[in-house]
Amino acid sequence: MNREPAAFTRREFVSGLTLASAALCAPAFLQRSALAMHESMHGLSSAPGIPEDRILVVVQLSGGNDGLNTVVPFGSPQYYKARQNIAVQQREALVLSGSDGIGLHPQLAGVREMYDNGMASVIQGVGYPNPNRSHFKSMDIWHTADTSATGDGWLGRYFDAECCGQGKGESGAPEQNDPAGGGMAAIAIGRTAPLAMQGRMVKPISFENEQLFRWSGKEIHNALSDPYEKINRAGAAEAVDTESNGAFLMRTALDAQLSSDMIRKAVAVRPSVTYPGNDLGRQLSMVAAMIKAGLKTRVYYVTQGGFDTHAGQGGAQGRHGQLLNQFSSAVKAFYDDLKSQNNDGRVLTMSFSEFGRRVGQNASQGTDHGTAGPMFLFGPMLRPGVHGEHPSLTDLDDGDLKFRIDFREVYAGILEQWLKADAKKILEGSYRALDVLKKA
Amino acid sequence: MPSAIQPAQNGPKPAQPSKAGSAQTGSAKARTANMSPIKPQDFGYEQARHLLWRAGFGGTPQQIQTLASWGPTKAVDYLLSPDQVEFDKIKADLFDKDIMAPPSAEQRQMYREAQKAGDEDALAKVRLMRQERERLDRRQIAEVQKWWLKRMVETPRPLEEKMTLFWHGHFATSYRTIENSYHMFLQNELFRKHAVGRFDELLLGIIRDPAMLAYLDNNDSRKGKPNENLAREIMELFALGIGAYGEKDIKEGARALTGYTFQDDAFQFQKNNHDDGAKTILGKSGKWDGDDFVKIILAQPACAMFIARKLYGFFAEELPPSERLSDRDLPPAAGQAVRAMAGTLSKGWDLREALRQMFLSEHFYSARLMSQQIKSPTVLVVGAIRSLNAPARDLSILNDAMDLMGQNVLFPPSVKGWEGGRSWINTSTMFVRQNILTYLLTGKKPVGYDATADIMKYDPMPLLEELRKADAAAAQDPGRVIDYLLKLCLGHNASYARQPLVEFVNSRGGSLTPDLVTGLLLLITAMPDYQLC
Numbered sequence: 010m011n012r013e014p015a016a017f018t019r020r021e022f023v024s025g026l027t028l029a030s031a032a033l034c035a036p037a038f039l040q041r042s043a044l045a046m047h048e049s050m051h052g053l054s055s056a057p058g059i060p061e062d063r064i065l066v067v068v069q070l071s072g073g074n075d076g077l078n079t080v081v082p083f084g085s086p087q088y089y090k091a092r093q094n095i096a097v098q099q100r101e102a103l104v105l106s107g108s109d110g111i112g113l114h115p116q117l118a119g120v121r122e123m124y125d126n127g128m129a130s131v132i133q134g135v136g137y138p139n140p141n142r143s144h145f146k147s148m149d150i151w152h153t154a155d156t157s158a159t160g161d162g163w164l165g166r167y168f169d170a171e172c173c174g175q176g177k178g179e180s181g182a183p184e185q186n187d188p189a190g191g192g193m194a195a196i197a198i199g200r201t202a203p204l205a206m207q208g209r210m211v212k213p214i215s216f217e218n219e220q221l222f223r224w225s226g227k228e229i230h231n232a233l234s235d236p237y238e239k240i241n242r243a244g245a246a247e248a249v250d251t252e253s254n255g256a257f258l259m260r261t262a263l264d265a266q267l268s269s270d271m272i273r274k275a276v277a278v279r280p281s282v283t284y285p286g287n288d289l290g291r292q293l294s295m296v297a298a299m300i301k302a303g304l305k306t307r308v309y310y311v312t313q314g315g316f317d318t319h320a321g322q323g324g325a326q327g328r329h330g331q332l333l334n335q336f337s338s339a340v341k342a343f344y345d346d347l348k349s350q351n352n353d354g355r356v357l358t359m360s361f362s363e364f365g366r367r368v369g370q371n372a373s374q375g376t377d378h379g380t381a382g383p384m385f386l387f388g389p390m391l392r393p394g395v396h397g398e399h400p401s402l403t404d405l406d407d408g409d410l411k412f413r414i415d416f417r418e419v420y421a422g423i424l425e426q427w428l429k430a431d432a433k434k435i436l437e438g439s440y441r442a443l444d445v446l447k448k449a
Numbered sequence: 450m451p452s453a454i455q456p457a458q459n460g461p462k463p464a465q466p467s468k469a470g471s472a473q474t475g476s477a478k479a480r481t482a483n484m485s486p487i488k489p490q491d492f493g494y495e496q497a498r499h500l501l502w503r504a505g506f507g508g509t510p511q512q513i514q515t516l517a518s519w520g521p522t523k524a525v526d527y528l529l530s531p532d533q534v535e536f537d538k539i540k541a542d543l544f545d546k547d548i549m550a551p552p553s554a555e556q557r558q559m560y561r562e563a564q565k566a567g568d569e570d571a572l573a574k575v576r577l578m579r580q581e582r583e584r585l586d587r588r589q590i591a592e593v594q595k596w597w598l599k600r601m602v603e604t605p606r607p608l609e610e611k612m613t614l615f616w617h618g619h620f621a622t623s624y625r626t627i628e629n630s631y632h633m634f635l636q637n638e639l640f641r642k643h644a645v646g647r648f649d650e651l652l653l654g655i656i657r658d659p660a661m662l663a664y665l666d667n668n669d670s671r672k673g674k675p676n677e678n679l680a681r682e683i684m685e686l687f688a689l690g691i692g693a694y695g696e697k698d699i700k701e702g703a704r705a706l707t708g709y710t711f712q713d714d715a716f717q718f719q720k721n722n723h724d725d726g727a728k729t730i731l732g733k734s735g736k737w738d739g740d741d742f743v744k745i746i747l748a749q750p751a752c753a754m755f756i757a758r759k760l761y762g763f764f765a766e767e768l769p770p771s772e773r774l775s776d777r778d779l780p781p782a783a784g785q786a787v788r789a790m791a792g793t794l795s796k797g798w799d800l801r802e803a804l805r806q807m808f809l810s811e812h813f814y815s816a817r818l819m820s821q822q823i824k825s826p827t828v829l830v831v832g833a834i835r836s837l838n839a840p841a842r843d844l845s846i847l848n849d850a851m852d853l854m855g856q857n858v859l860f861p862p863s864v865k866g867w868e869g870g871r872s873w874i875n876t877s878t879m880f881v882r883q884n885i886l887t888y889l890l891t892g893k894k895p896v897g898y899d900a901t902a903d904i905m906k907y908d909p910m911p912l913l914e915e916l917r918k919a920d921a922a923a924a925q926d927p928g929r930v931i932d933y934l935l936k937l938c939l940g941h942n943a944s945y946a947r948q949p950l951v952e953f954v955n956s957r958g959g960s961l962t963p964d965l966v967t968g969l970l971l972l973i974t975a976m977p978d979y980q981l982c
Contacts, residue, residue, distance in 0.1 A: 142576075143583065145625060158625070159863055193876075200897050201853060202877065209868075212855075212875040221896040222877070225884040226971045229891050236953040236972055243945035244977060254823055257871055258879075258977035265876035371573055378580075408569065 063427055066296060066309045066343075067164075068289070068360040069203070070336065072317030073144065075329055076365035076382030076410075079117070080131055080399070084110025087402035091369040094324070095376070101325040105131065108395045115325050116334035119341030120385065127393040128344060128353075129385060132419060132443070134400035136381030136412025140364060144317070144378075147363040152205040154417050154436050163420055164308050165208025166435045167428065168194055193268050196299065197310035198292045206310055213310070219273045219295070241266065275302030282345045289313040290339040297346040300356065307428075313339075316362060320373035336360070340387055357427050357445075358387040361416065367408055381412035384419060390427075392447050418443045483811040484789045492521040496814050498940055502982040503764050504528045504808055505607025506828055507836035510915040510937055525808045529645060529801050531606035539638065544593060546631040546714055548586045583628065590630035594859055595844040597637060598851075601831045602841050612644035612800075613637060614827060615763050617858065620655055620687060621866035622664040624859050632660040633859050635714060648756055648798040649747050652688060656709055656739050657716035665864070668710040671722035675703035682864055683746065693751035694731060701728040705742040750795065757790035757803060765807060766818050767870040786812055820940040820981050823870055826854035828982065829882060830889075836937070837970065838912060839889040840905045846898060850885040854878045874980065886974040890967055909966040912937065927954040930961055931969065938973045939981070946976060 082088045083099035102112030103121040111133075113121050123129040137156055141147045149158035161169070195206045195213035202215035216222035227234045245259045276298045284290035292311040299306060315332055322329040340358065347353040365382030381400050400410040421432040422443035433439055487496070497516035501508035505528065508516070516524040527534075552560070556575075563571035601610045617640055624633050636658050643651035655661050656679070662668050670676035680702035684694045708723030709716070728737045730745050737745070746752055761783060762768040768783060779787060789810075790803040807813055824832060830851055834841050841847065851857060855873055887893055892903030916933050917924040924930065931950045935942050950969060957965055973979060 143628075145587075145628075149625065161862075200849075207862075209872075212877065214875075214877045215853075216877070217897040221884075222880055224880060224975055225887040225893060225895070226975055229887065229893060229971060230968065232953070232957060233968060233971060236949040237975060239949040240946045240972060240976055243949065244943070247945040254821055254871070254981060255978060258823070258874060258980050261874050261876060261879055262977040265879040268876050269880070369569060372570065377573060377576060408572075 062305075062355055063429075064300060064307060064309065064356045065164075065423065065428065066293075066311065066356055066358040067205070068336070068340070068358060069310070069312045070316050070332075070360060070362040071144075071148070071312055071314040072362070073147075073364045073366055073378055074316040074332075074362035074382060075318060075322065075376050076362075076379075077368065078322070078324070078329055079114055079333060080133060080383045081112050081114060082110060082399050082402060083112055085402045087368075091402070092324075093370065094374050095322055095327075095370050097325050105395055111395070111399055114330060114333050116330040117337045119337035123341060123344065123387060124393065128389055128391070129387050130391045130393050130445070131395045132384040132386065132414060133395060133397040134381045134410065134413035135361070135384045135397075135416050135419060136364070136410075137415055137417070138412075140380040140409070140412070142364065142378040142380075144363060149204060151361060151363055151416060152203060154420055161209055162203065162205035162207045163435065164195065164206045164310075165204075165211060165213075166437075167208075167424060167430055168206075168211035168307075169208040170435055171430060193271075193304055193306050195308045195310070196272075196296075196304075196306050198295060199310070199312050203310050203312075206308065213308075214268060214272075216272075219276045222272055223269045271302070271304060272299060275299045275304060278302070280346050281349045282342055284342040284346075285335060285338040287335040287339060289335055290342060293339050293343040294346065297343055297350070297352075300347065300352050301350045318366070318375050319371065319377060320375040322375045340385075344387060354389055356388055357390065357423065358385075359419070359423060360385045360387075365410060368402060368405060368410060369408060380406070380409040384416070386445060390446055392444055396443065414443065415440060419445070422446075483815075484786060484806065485811060486809045487521050487811045487814055489520040489522075491811070491814070492524070493517050494936075495819065495940060496521070497524060498937075499814060499819050499982075500524060500528070500808060501607070501836075502828075502832065502940075503813075503822070504804075505611055505835075506601060507832035507982065509836055509838055510912060510933075513937075514915055521809055525805055528608045528808070529805055531609035531645065534605050536605055539641075543596070544589055544631055544634050548582055548589060549629045549631065550713060586628060586630050590624050590633060590859060591845070591848070593630050593634050593637070594848050594857075597858060598827075598831070598844050598847060599841070601827070602834050607835075608804075609641060609644045613640040614825075614858075615760075616640035616644070616651070618763075618861065618866035618869075619759060620661060621861035621864050622660045623861050623863075627660055627663040629660065629663065631714060632663065636660040637859075643800075645801045645804060648794065648800055649743075650798075652683075652743050652747065653740060655687070656683075656706065656743060657711075659711035659714060659716070662709065662711050662716075667706055670703065670707050670709070671719075672704075672707050672724040675700070675707050675724065677703040679703070679709075680706055680742070683743070686864060688743075688746050688755060689749060689751050690755045693749060693755075698730050701730045701737075702742045704728050705730065705737040706739040709739045747798070750791075753791040753795040754787065757787045757794055760800075760803060761787050761790060761807065763869075764804070765813060766821065767823075782812065782815075782817075786810065820978075822982055823873055824980055824982050825867070825869060825873060826851040826856035826878075826882075827858060829854070829980070830885060832982065833886055833889055833974065837890070837909070837974075839907055840903075842889060842892065842903050842905065843894075846888065846894065847885070850881055850888075850895065853881045854885075879977075879980075882980060883975045886979075887971060890970055890974070907967060908963060909970055910963055913966070925961060927951055927959060927961060930966070934966075934969055934973055938970070939976070939978050943976065943978055946973070 077088065078095065078097055081097045081102045083097070083102050089096050097114055101115045103115060103117060104112045105121070105124060120129055137150060139156065141150060146158050150156055152162050153160045154163040193214055194211060197203050197206055197213045197215040198217070199215060200217045202213045206213035214222070224237060226237065241262055245263050250256060276295045278298050278301065280294045280297060284294045289311060296309045296311060313332070313336055318329050321327070344353055347356055361384050362382055365379045366376035367379040371377050397414045400413055404411060417436055417438070417440040421436060421440040422445040424430045424432040424435055425442045426446045432442060494513055494517050498508065498513045501513060501516060519527070560575050563575070604610050617637065622633070622636060624630065627633070639654050639658055643654060665679040665682055666676045667679040677699050681699045684699060684702065685691055704724040704726070705728055708719040710719055711717055723738065725736055727734060730737060730742060731749060733745050735741065758768060765786065766783065768779065786807065790806055793799070793803045793806055830847050833839060855878060856867060861867060884895055888895060890907050892905060894900070894902065913924050913930065913933070916930065928951055931947055931954070932942050935946065950972060953972065954961070954965060954969070
């Protein structure tokens, strides 16, 4: 178990790299650099029973995951009536202890095992008023936590509030007008940075794979590496006016170099458990590696696509089942890995999708865009079990499920209880915070 | 042609004070803005280069030399007269206007009947058709983005497109909200039409623009139930700025705008939905309609100041956000320039005249302004292609990169547009910025795309033509070529970069082959300073 990197401070870190000379020449330069933030975030007050350096991992299931075939209401005859060809049979469903009439899709064996070990909870019937059925719009609503689907991302607002004095700013001196100050607080794996993580000040680092998070000129010819480093170093030492745009750019470029080196070094380490060979597994293994390396990152974001199952989605077997299997096996491996690092208690994982699907199957043995769906939470600190009631299959809204829990109640619970942040300020409204954590 | 502008004849220079240092030497003079015209003898290579970047998307060495040889007046007039330069006419049928056309009365009737009868299959069919149209329209908006990008790359009228980009950020409207690609195209054309025309006409055009009317919900605004969104943003973000109006003015303005909506692709004034009662807006009382509302705003002195300030911030130097600052608190030099431009605007809203005043002023070429602006993602990409003579390659990849850098055109993040300046830059966007240059110069696609490189070969040698013309030997001399390229790419000789670049050339044999020159350009465009213009 390697806990050493957690003790990494900015100074040690800088002097351990080849860019030390820049640090000596221009100390004012690095003073306000990215890594300043991570130190300050270190100082967040701890709550009893909650470990320091809490991390949130968001798993986005893109395309609209079919909630009814994820958490299966096998006790409901309406379910079987509405889904003649694609229903999961009662004998196939994985029963959740302590629940009644519902079970998990058989491909979610890993999730069930975690559930049995008190490592997973299911939140049923999550949605929002006047649901929007556009992938685009509904995803933005989840990302902004705003039904108008406009504004900054909810996690972006969290970072702005915590580090840049936009909100209650626990961490003291704000890094005013210095987006580089966001540093490595937020990392998203994927081609584009999710809106959820876009703040006014803090922007996430995002990369599809770590090779993207570096200057690609080096791959054109390795003779370019050396002059590239030299010029950046010389430039950093050169800038006189630290307030100028030029100095700001130099500083950010240097930060980018440092983060790039750290991240690529981190993910080069092979995981101690075997991950499934799917893309979510690959992404989560990278996240686990970065956690293991002690990166001061507070939120990671990963995405699994393909849930837009309009045709031939299958029941216990088939396409939707495969997707769930990938999800379940990847998350299970992720927590096995974290446990072997002794980091599982630091990491809460939340999964969501932009909407569920309609109750009735369509003519192509698939399902169309619907409304409310279940969310999963993972981690040993959770209040385990099934939360909320399964949405009614008889009291429908034009063939769609009515939500029972507003997703912002889940966000509020995570923000307040796990991240110790001011949910009201960040969500720009008062939501009853769902009790997500075990009582201390 | 002033010899000082010929980098070829300067040869290797001794180490200079840093850029930031030299900016400071000029700062005493820059405390006050000298708005008198720049003298022809002060307008050389650096000034022409600066003008091309700010009033457009940069220029090749040939273009820079041409503008420098013309002198300031002719150069500025050329850029300010897009209508005098031949360019492809935009065809009205460029895009399909019917993808998102509202359902016909017949279709709506069918839907209602299906709903009544509870015919799930028929309803599902309607929903599927709707989804299919949305899918097609999303494909078309990507086409509109590429079309605009291509136009920015190819236009011989760079200021026209730069102003279109300016207005798009000013009257920010997002496809995400309106989901109608044809309306986004029409709005883009509206901005182009008034690019350097008259602001009053543009503002009257905006309250008739389908995309804007939908974006700010004015199509739902009717007598008795006015929607305040458009009235509020016109006052707050489009024309006056916070502090220059009250909540009452917004409420009354919203009433004036009731009934301003659109049918299909055209503006429609619905008399039945218009509130024709008396209103008091900014102290003026009458039975105002939307046009009157706009005219009352245009008559406010705050309006000319607001627009002048926005133009100055976009073209000259970034200003603090207006909501935090009154005009009195502007930095003195900027305040003078803005007031001068506002004076011009208030005399007839001629944007061309206000821009001419700025582009010709000595102040515009002061050290505190030159090479101090952070390029927007659009300016970075379009500017690199134009100024380095690079192939544009795959426009989809460029659009994706611009999105990653924070500027997905036609999808601004909010009605406030893009914040600009330092908000463009963070550790992720820095690499995207460097790597999109690698793609343009070498064809190596960013990770995540099909791994085969774009085979189109970039030829950097024409860039050296001006240097060769002036002095054939210089084009063979690594030191002089490096100085020349630094000056082209950064606007100044970054002395700290010179030595490593010379060493690089020498380590590769010292002979300036096209590949080696491309290598130099890769290194120079990866410099943090390359993000400035």
